Amino acid sequence: MALAHLVAALTVPDASPVFAVGSTVIDLTPTPLKEWAIAQFGTADKAVLLGSVIVVVLLLAGVAGILARRRPALGIGFLMVLAGLGTAAAVLRPGAGPLDLFPGLTAAAAGAASLAWMLRLDAQAGTAHQQDPSAETAANTGATPHSSTTPSRRGVLIVTAGLTAAAAGLAAGGQWISRRALAIADIAFPTPADPAGAFPRGLEEMVPDITPLRTPDGDFYRIDTRLTLPSVDIDSWTLTIDGDVDREVIFTFDDLLKMPLTERDITLTCVSNEVGGPYVGSARWIGVPLRDLLDQAGIDSTGADQILSTDVDGMTISTPLDVAIDGRDSMIALGMNGAALPRQHGFPARMVVPGLYGFVSACKWITRMTLTTYDDQEAYWTEREWATDAPIRISSRIDTPRPFADGKAGQMMIGGIAWAQHVGIERVEVRIDGGAWQKTTLGPEVTDDHWRQWYLPWDAEAGRHLLACRAVGKDGTVQEAVRRTPFPSGSSGVQEVVVNVS
Ligand SMILES: Nc1nc2c(c(=O)[nH]1)N[C@H]1C(S)=C(S)[C@@H](COP(=O)(O)O)O[C@H]1N2
Numbered sequence: 230m231a232l233a234h235l236v237a238a239l240t241v242p243d244a245s246p247v248f249a250v251g252s253t254v255i256d257l258t259p260t261p262l263k264e265w266a267i268a269q270f271g272t273a274d275k276a277v278l279l280g281s282v283i284v285v286v287l288l289l290a291g292v293a294g295i296l297a298r299r300r301p302a303l304g305i306g307f308l309m310v311l312a313g314l315g316t317a318a319a320v321l322r323p324g325a326g327p328l329d330l331f332p333g334l335t336a337a338a339a340g341a342a343s344l345a346w347m348l349r350l351d352a353q354a355g356t357a358h359q360q361d362p363s364a365e366t367a368a369n370t371g372a373t374p375h376s377s378t379t380p381s382r383r384g385v386l387i388v389t390a391g392l393t394a395a396a397a398g399l400a401a402g403g404q405w406i407s408r409r410a411l412a413i414a415d416i417a418f419p420t421p422a423d424p425a426g427a428f429p430r431g432l433e434e435m436v437p438d439i440t441p442l443r444t445p446d447g448d449f450y451r452i453d454t455r456l457t458l459p460s461v462d463i464d465s466w467t468l469t470i471d472g473d474v475d476r477e478v479i480f481t482f483d484d485l486l487k488m489p490l491t492e493r494d495i496t497l498t499c500v501s502n503e504v505g506g507p508y509v510g511s512a513r514w515i516g517v518p519l520r521d522l523l524d525q526a527g528i529d530s531t532g533a534d535q536i537l538s539t540d541v542d543g544m545t546i547s548t549p550l551d552v553a554i555d556g557r558d559s560m561i562a563l564g565m566n567g568a569a570l571p572r573q574h575g576f577p578a579r580m581v582v583p584g585l586y587g588f589v590s591a592c593k594w595i596t597r598m599t600l601t602t603y604d605d606q607e608a609y610w611t612e613r614e615w616a617t618d619a620p621i622r623i624s625s626r627i628d629t630p631r632p633f634a635d636g637k638a639g640q641m642m643i644g645g646i647a648w649a650q651h652v653g654i655e656r657v658e659v660r661i662d663g664g665a666w667q668k669t670t671l672g673p674e675v676t677d678d679h680w681r682q683w684y685l686p687w688d689a690e691a692g693r694h695l696l697a698c699r700a701v702g703k704d705g706t707v708q709e710a711v712r713r714t715p716f717p718s719g720s721s722g723v724q725e726v727v728v729n730v731s
Pocket residue numbers: 449450451452453454455497498499500510540544546573574575586587588590591592593594
């Protein structure tokens with residue numbers, strides 16, 4: 230499997246049996262179980278999944294070994310079935326080609342050869358054991374067997390250890406190679422025709438531990454169904470608009486760079502974010518207004534109600550057309566915080582629609598937008614029963630003090646962020662120990678599509694306290710106390726934080 234992983238890194242990283250099986254598990258996992266895994270493991274869910282795949286394969290390989298000691302053909306046959314499943318997972322991926330066969334075939338060949346080798350040594354050791362009863366004891370105590378030419382169990386152990394070390398080395402080599410292939414070129418963006426306003430200074434210095442007004446590079450949450458990142462060649466990449474349009478149009482990356490660019494500060498939120506959770510981030514995006522692209526295809530007479538976006542691997546994301554073009558700053562983003570999109574955030578292009586959860590708008594690695602209807606075509610998450618109209622619910626989060634923090638009595642800062650994309654935050658209120666809702670002070674306003682920092686100085690007395698916060702939108706919407714799970718259209722409720730003051 231490790232050798233196959235290395236072969237895949239050199240050819241098609243996604244065809245590695247580990248990734249192929251992992252991706253298949255993701256796609257086949259029922260929504261409730263997936264939600265449980267996200268709640269349980271957070272963004273470590275991918276590491277947990279890959280770790281589990283490896284552990285299960287090791288256990289099954291052990292089964293193959295035990296079977297092989299009874300009947301070699303049975304053990305090798307079992308291994309071939311395992312390798313076959315890994316190969317099938319790779320070859321059945323959407324967009325897979327003949328090259329995707331190689332890693333699986335490599336795993337089959339290497340697995341069969343290793344097992345045969347160990348079986349031969351094991352058989353020799355068995356014979357030696359019959360001829361020389363002291364051989365096993367000698368091997369166990371680490372002493373040299375009486376006859377140095379007699380093969381022993383030590384040989385089996387040495388080969389096992391050697392194969393394990395070689396496997397670890399091969400797997401690490403594969404990881405290293407696929408990571409290195411991920412570096413991306415710098416893109417020089419022309420000055421945007423419609424630039425964002427000056428970015429204000431946040432409350433970071435005044436309120437320690439508050440979420441920074443702009444999410445630092447590297448801290449931006451990542452949520453998607455992929456185990457590997459696509460490496461897209463920017464010179465051959467294109468974006469197609471088709472379906473119910475006047476004319477199909479195809480743009481290259483250069484075509485997009487030549488169009489008037491817009492630049493906006495927008496907060497992205499994942500529908501899987503629990504109240505108070507981490508799956509929300511703010512960045513300055515640069516790209517082409519969605520409306521300009523759709524106008525080139527002509528949508529005035531379209532009967533479509535859905536934009537079905539497709540990524541480089543055939544993953545699909547739906548977006549309600551009327552919302553996307555109602556005048557908000559929807560765009561196909563080409564850059565994030567002044568540089569090309571990082572690979573995990575959709576290089577070379579992704580959709581951004583302020584006010585819609587990512588799973589119904591923010592298609593990363595986008596290659597196609599098809600104008601269609603919800604009746605005609607279903608996107609990935611629609612097939613899994615998630616909502617199609619999913620505006621981001623107004624929400625707020627307490628960053629400081631942290632849950633179960635120990636504080637000293639006296640002046641303390643309660644602070645955090647709140648968002649109501651496309652509506653804007655009117656105010657944020659804090660409730661201490663079930664008392665009245667108190668108005669907090671808001672930090673600087675970026676735009677209505679961007680989160681807002683807030684704080685409340687608090688004279689904390691010794692004891693255990695319960696803090697809660699809620700946001701109120703510029704349209705008068707109050708963040709609801711009713712608890713909703715993220716499925717199917719986003720969480721609601723009010724975050725409560727317990728702190729101990731002494
Ligand atoms: N191609 C593709 N795009 C995708 C996804 C995905 O799984 N595949 N996940 C979506 C979801 S659920 C969210 S919340 C956002 C997250 O964007 P980020 O990872 O850049 O924060 O991307 C969206 N775009």
